[in-house]
Amino acid sequence: MQIDRRTLIASLASMSACAALPFSIGRAATLPLITRSIPKTGEQLPVIGMGSSVTFNVGDDPELRDNRTDVLRSFFEAGGGLIDSSPMYGSSEEVIGYGLKRLGPQKKSFAATKVWTQGGAGPAQMENSRKLWNVDRFDLLQIHNLVSWQDHLETLLEMKAQNKLRYIGVTTSHGRRHRDLIEIMKTQPVDFVQFTYNLLNRRAERDLLPLARERKIAVIINRPFRRGALFDRFANHPLPSWASEFDCSNWAQFFLKFIISHSSVTCAIPATTRVDHMHENMGAARGRLPSPAQRKRMIQYVAEL
Amino acid sequence: MFELYDYSLSDLLLFSRETYLRLLGRYNADMWPSQIAMMILGGTLIGLVRSSKLTSDRVISVLLAAIWLWVAYGFHIERYATIQIAAKTFAVMFIIQAILLVLIGVIGVRIHFSLSGGLINRTGLGLVCLGVFVYPLAGWAAGREWGQVELFALMPDPTVVATFGFLLMTGPRPNGLLLIIPVLWTVVSGALSWEMGAYESLLAPATALLTVSLSLVQYMQSVSK
Numbered sequence A: 001m002q003i004d005r006r007t008l009i010a011s012l013a014s015m016s017a018c019a020a021l022p023f024s025i026g027r028a029a030t031l032p033l034i035t036r037s038i039p040k041t042g043e044q045l046p047v048i049g050m051g052s053s054v055t056f057n058v059g060d061d062p063e064l065r066d067n068r069t070d071v072l073r074s075f076f077e078a079g080g081g082l083i084d085s086s087p088m089y090g091s092s093e094e095v096i097g098y099g100l101k102r103l104g105p106q107k108k109s110f111a112a113t114k115v116w117t118q119g120g121a122g123p124a125q126m127e128n129s130r131k132l133w134n135v136d137r138f139d140l141l142q143i144h145n146l147v148s149w150q151d152h153l154e155t156l157l158e159m160k161a162q163n164k165l166r167y168i169g170v171t172t173s174h175g176r177r178h179r180d181l182i183e184i185m186k187t188q189p190v191d192f193v194q195f196t197y198n199l200l201n202r203r204a205e206r207d208l209l210p211l212a213r214e215r216k217i218a219v220i221i222n223r224p225f226r227r228g229a230l231f232d233r234f235a236n237h238p239l240p241s242w243a244s245e246f247d248c249s250n251w252a253q254f255f256l257k258f259i260i261s262h263s264s265v266t267c268a269i270p271a272t273t274r275v276d277h278m279h280e281n282m283g284a285a286r287g288r289l290p291s292p293a294q295r296k297r298m299i300q301y302v303a304e305l
Numbered sequence B: 001m002f003e004l005y006d007y008s009l010s011d012l013l014l015f016s017r018e019t020y021l022r023l024l025g026r027y028n029a030d031m032w033p034s035q036i037a038m039m040i041l042g043g044t045l046i047g048l049v050r051s052s053k054l055t056s057d058r059v060i061s062v063l064l065a066a067i068w069l070w071v072a073y074g075f076h077i078e079r080y081a082t083i084q085i086a087a088k089t090f091a092v093m094f095i096i097q098a099i100l101l102v103l104i105g106v107i108g109v110r111i112h113f114s115l116s117g118g119l120i121n122r123t124g125l126g127l128v129c130l131g132v133f134v135y136p137l138a139g140w141a142a143g144r145e146w147g148q149v150e151l152f153a154l155m156p157d158p159t160v161v162a163t164f165g166f167l168l169m170t171g172p173r174p175n176g177l178l179l180i181i182p183v184l185w186t187v188v189s190g191a192l193s194w195e196m197g198a199y200e201s202l203l204a205p206a207t208a209l210l211t212v213s214l215s216l217v218q219y220m221q222s223v224s225k
């Protein structure tokens, strides 16, 4: 039998893929889960959480609801904690509540939602969210896109004082309302901040991430895959062989490990509709993380693709 | 409060194409076999246009109003609102259109349908046929399952397309007030379809463009007379 160059390369590629496979679902799962502490309290949080916009907005479709419950189950089984949602995401909160009820109490669950309405309507909306989630109280309540933030912050501080929630946060995405966010981080007693940061959107490195560290604010990173656009752009290119030096066996882990290896990041919240993708994403919460030199190399690599 | 510049179009599309198509599939399954009745209704409306009587003008307007009301309730409120946070606003738009049809066409008797045979009038008939009979094929041709296609009197887009057609069959030109909401709807739905990658749904904005252009032509003609 003759082996030409193409066959040889293809065989080598599939052999290396096979070699990587047991790592992603076998060895990786036995490595310790990476957690980060919430700066204000020292409480530990797994570095990968879960987003729910679009992915969990499936309305009353019974089949999709059960499928999302499977996604949620695999999230918890892989050691996940923080689930992020918002009343803006249609039925997502209700579908999370459905899943949590079916799965039963989860010790590690860290329930995070948002308030997204005019000031006066805030308390009623938060109470409605609590009922939809089926939880006694939220671990984290965030002001979505800084909407009516002065009014909501007052309410949230009161709720926190009464032990009706544990942490307060504010969110933006895609660098919007950047200046307002900085002002809030500098002057207000918030515990968490949420914004966008990924390999192609690194603006937060300039000010938001250093400021969060200085002010002891926990950082949640949204849109870690740019809503999936990172896969569209890079996934048909080969994953560099040196990615295995920091235990990455797929692009999802490459993107996520870049984010969580920034020391100011507490948690990234990728969203998915698929159990296999959830396994990949949660795999990023284990093993080695890229060093500063390796991070530079990652940036350079994707810039050249 | 909600500064719109804080949101891009993709921020406002908060469900996937799969979820949307499955919602249509479940809606169609629940409504079966009324789809056939709705096609017969569409054909009956065309027959009424042919009869060119004052009473048929009123009947067409009242039936169109009822169809817009049904889409507001049966689709927007009952179904779409489970995944689309703006669906109730869309329902209000559709209810206002139904009220306008009753006020202008039934109480005011200011809409007169006819098959005059002119180019614009025939285009109107073509749009009605497109909305009532051809529209489901567009979804199917774009790869949807049969159960997930959109139908006249059940879904907004084909209803709007057929309504454009009926309005182009009124003389001397379509009532401008009755065009506002359908055109606005095609802008919203076209933008969301674009974002979702459901390019077959761009048919509706295309018919809006055609209807507005033809109405302008009719307006210019009537001014220059």
Ligand SMILES: NC(=O)c1ccc[n+]([C@@H]2O[C@H](COP(=O)([O-])OP(=O)(O)OC[C@H]3O[C@@H](n4cnc5c(N)ncnc54)[C@H](OP(=O)(O)O)[C@@H]3O)[C@@H](O)[C@H]2O)c1
Pocket: A050, A051, A052, A053, A054, A055, A084, A085, A144, A145, A171, A172, A173, A194, A221, A222, A223, A224, A225, A226, A227, A228, A229, A231, A252, A269, A270, A271, A272, A273, A274, A276, A277, A278, A280, A281
């Ligand atoms: N202002 C705010 O507060 C704000 C704004 C934006 C986002 N957020 C939060 O951040 C969360 C995440 O952002 P996002 O949902 O916009 O986008 P994202 O997490 O960046 O990307 C989600 C997309 O990535 C795909 N994906 C996930 N894992 C994958 C894998 N392993 N391989 C291939 N594809 C994969 C998903 O498709 P599949 O379903 O096929 O896996 C989905 O299309 C949101 O859900 C929300 O909770 C908050």
